[in-house]
Amino acid sequence: MNTESSDKKIYGVLAEFRNPKDLIDVSKTISGQGFKYFDTFSPFPIHGIDKAMKLPKSKLGWIVGGHGLLGLTGSFAMIYFMMVYDYPLNISGKTLLNIPAWIPVMFELTVLLSAFGAVFGMFFLNGLPKLNHPLFNSENFKKATDDGFFVCIESEDPQFDEENVEKLFKDAGAVQIESIYDES
Amino acid sequence: MSKTYEYVPEPALVKGNHSFKDITAMVTDINLRPTPKAWYMAFGVANLLLLLLLSSIGYLIWEGTGIWGLNQPAGWGWAIINFVWWVGIGHAGTLISAILFLFRQGWRTAINRFAEAMTIFAVMCAGIFPAIHVGRIWVIYWVFPIPNQMAMWPNFNSPLLWDVFAVSTYFTVSLLFWYVGLVPDLATIRDRIKSKFGKLIYGTFALGWRGSNRHWWNYEKSYMILAGLATPLVLSVHTIVSFDFAVSLIPGWHTTIFPPYFVAGAVFSGFAMVLTLMIITRKIYGLEDIMTVDHIEKMNIIILVTGSMVGFAYLMEFFIAWYSGVEYEKAIFILRATGPYAWAYWTMITCNVISPQFFWSKKLRRNVGFTFAISIVVNIGMWFERFVIAITSLSTDFLPSSWGYFSPTIWDVLTYVGTFGLFFTFFLLFLRFLPMVAVAELKGVMPQADPHNYNEKGEFVEPTVEIPEPTTTSK
Numbered sequence: 038m039n040t041e042s043s044d045k046k047i048y049g050v051l052a053e054f055r056n057p058k059d060l061i062d063v064s065k066t067i068s069g070q071g072f073k074y075f076d077t078f079s080p081f082p083i084h085g086i087d088k089a090m091k092l093p094k095s096k097l098g099w100i101v102g103g104h105g106l107l108g109l110t111g112s113f114a115m116i117y118f119m120m121v122y123d124y125p126l127n128i129s130g131k132t133l134l135n136i137p138a139w140i141p142v143m144f145e146l147t148v149l150l151s152a153f154g155a156v157f158g159m160f161f162l163n164g165l166p167k168l169n170h171p172l173f174n175s176e177n178f179k180k181a182t183d184d185g186f187f188v189c190i191e192s193e194d195p196q197f198d199e200e201n202v203e204k205l206f207k208d209a210g211a212v213q214i215e216s217i218y219d220e221s
Numbered sequence: 222m223s224k225t226y227e228y229v230p231e232p233a234l235v236k237g238n239h240s241f242k243d244i245t246a247m248v249t250d251i252n253l254r255p256t257p258k259a260w261y262m263a264f265g266v267a268n269l270l271l272l273l274l275l276s277s278i279g280y281l282i283w284e285g286t287g288i289w290g291l292n293q294p295a296g297w298g299w300a301i302i303n304f305v306w307w308v309g310i311g312h313a314g315t316l317i318s319a320i321l322f323l324f325r326q327g328w329r330t331a332i333n334r335f336a337e338a339m340t341i342f343a344v345m346c347a348g349i350f351p352a353i354h355v356g357r358i359w360v361i362y363w364v365f366p367i368p369n370q371m372a373m374w375p376n377f378n379s380p381l382l383w384d385v386f387a388v389s390t391y392f393t394v395s396l397l398f399w400y401v402g403l404v405p406d407l408a409t410i411r412d413r414i415k416s417k418f419g420k421l422i423y424g425t426f427a428l429g430w431r432g433s434n435r436h437w438w439n440y441e442k443s444y445m446i447l448a449g450l451a452t453p454l455v456l457s458v459h460t461i462v463s464f465d466f467a468v469s470l471i472p473g474w475h476t477t478i479f480p481p482y483f484v485a486g487a488v489f490s491g492f493a494m495v496l497t498l499m500i501i502t503r504k505i506y507g508l509e510d511i512m513t514v515d516h517i518e519k520m521n522i523i524i525l526v527t528g529s530m531v532g533f534a535y536l537m538e539f540f541i542a543w544y545s546g547v548e549y550e551k552a553i554f555i556l557r558a559t560g561p562y563a564w565a566y567w568t569m570i571t572c573n574v575i576s577p578q579f580f581w582s583k584k585l586r587r588n589v590g591f592t593f594a595i596s597i598v599v600n601i602g603m604w605f606e607r608f609v610i611a612i613t614s615l616s617t618d619f620l621p622s623s624w625g626y627f628s629p630t631i632w633d634v635l636t637y638v639g640t641f642g643l644f645f646t647f648f649l650l651f652l653r654f655l656p657m658v659a660v661a662e663l664k665g666v667m668p669q670a671d672p673h674n675y676n677e678k679g680e681f682v683e684p685t686v687e688i689p690e691p692t693t694t695s696k
Contacts, residue, residue, distance in 0.1 A: 056681065058675035081405075081664040083437075083672060142382070152450050156443065182661075
């Protein structure tokens with residue numbers, strides 16, 4: 038790691054709160070004041086924090102829907118190509134276009150592709166995998182996967198002002214406040 | 222008017238006064254502690270059995286399927302029985318993780334990780350049998366729609382081909398579902414583990430998860446959609462497995478009751494297997510506060526329900542055979558109960574229909590030792606169910622002159638025993654290296670996780686339930 042680097046850019050201010058309720062309250066304050074670039078961190082999803090943070094609806098449903106449709110039409114096209122077009126085979130006099138018998142495979146492939154969409158789409162929307170992140174520089178932040186509840190307002194936000202943000206956190210009852218630097 | 226009823230509160234999902242930190246420690250310390258000696262011993266035994274499986278498969282590939290007890294008229298033997306048995310066991314994991322999730326059953330969080338792991342390893346054991354039973358395993362890729370030297374495609378009208386797609390999709394989706402659930406917990410271990418190598422491995426698989434609520438928002442959506450997909454999937458998989466039998470014209474197989482009856486049986490045996498494993502594990506690893514007696518009782522109720530459904534299906538089969546008026550149908554069911562395989566049939570009835578009926582008693586439902594015994598009995602019974610279905614119908618079908626009696630060889634037995642080696646090798650690795658309880662999910666169902674359970678000052682208050690006075694409609 039390059040420790041000499043002089044451009045220690047501030048990434049944001051991180052504050053720890055006591056419990057889920059305090060986290061929701063401070064999220065309401067922050068989003069109410071018009072901050073856009075902020076995030077909250079907790080060891081488990083908190084009921085109602087989406088409203089407090091004013092999060093837009095997840096787009097994942099569209100991704101899954103698209104994949105599912107691809108699975109359905111793709112599998113039909115594949116079976117049609119194989120059973121009717123490329124190598125038509127008379128199997129005990131059954132019709133070539135034997136759609137009812139194709140339903141199981143079409144169903145399975147629809148589910149398979151939808152599941153790929155649901156998993157990889159979710160990671161894509163979340164920008165994961167991303168093994169390195171400025172927040173990981175904070176030793177205290179390790180609690181976020183155990184029993185810590187954190188808020189970070191990022192410097193990218195036009196309203197960001199280190200002192201103001203720290204004051205906001207202090208007033209909201211933060212247990213610990215620290216500045217996070219982007220060490221690159 | 223005085224109250225004529227009393228309020229029975231839902232039992233707490235986590236017993237003992239544990240904080241979030243305790244839960245993290247209780248579960249993930251198991252992965253961080255040095256490996257216990259007993260684990261090595263168990264792992265050694267599992268490895269030996271796995272070796273047995275690999276040698277049996279090696280000999281099978283070398284010599285051919287003739288080493289098994291297959292012959293005319295029973296051309297399908299232990300391979301199909303074991304396949305259906307293992308795949309059925311796997312279904313409980315998906316039922317717990319997906320269907321109970323959709324029904325908002327908070328108690329599933331204590332056992333879902335565990336049950337999902339069981340699903341994946343059970344499906345692996347199951348998948349071996351259709352793969353090796355083909356005889357010429359080097360051309361197994363013919364079952365997939367990839368170009369081959371015959372320039373032919375697989376037959377999409379065949380239930381055996383549907384099976385290929387159903388089981389491989391099931392395995393893939395179960396694995397993805399499991400992994401998605403694991404990511405936040407892998408991040409927990411990443412943040413707690415001291416060793417550099419461990420940090421690297423867990424950190425890589427945690428994908429840089431940092432508990433962001435913007436991420437949780439998509440994550441929960443994804444989890445919900447996966448549960449919604451896995452639910453019809455699990456029903457379809459055992460439906461398609463039952464089609465292997467039901468779509469044929471063999472008496473005793475060609476029935477429309479097979480799909481629901483197979484699914485109920487799968488859940489029945491799977492829950493029994495989860496109980497068998499859970500009762501041992503929670504004792505050894507001291508997780509009795511998380512996997513409580515309440516959990517065992519709830520699972521026993523499901524065993525009772527599905528066991529009764531299976532019993533009902535056995536009766537219905539008899540009725541429909543008589544009602545159909547088909548001689549061969551009638552004959553096969555009478556032969557099952559009184560013929561050469563009556564011993565297997567009555568083992569099945571005793572284990573599957575009679576044994577779960579003990580769970581009508583609350584006392585027995587909550588008795589851990591008794592539950593353990595029944596859970597094993599149920600799995601024996603479910604193995605015999607598949608034996609009865611597969612073997613009786615084949616060995617005593619249309620023409621009495623072509624009847625026969627099926628006997629397994631030593632290789633049938635060794636291959637089956639060997640699959641336990643495969644199962645337990647993976648299961649022990651899972652217990653050792655992965656959090657066996659979904660830590661993040663478990664925290665989410667604790668009362669401390671609900672922001673409504675905090676007062677104005679931000680202090681935790683136990684949620685209380687107001688019990689209304691009964692309203693009378695008279696007057």
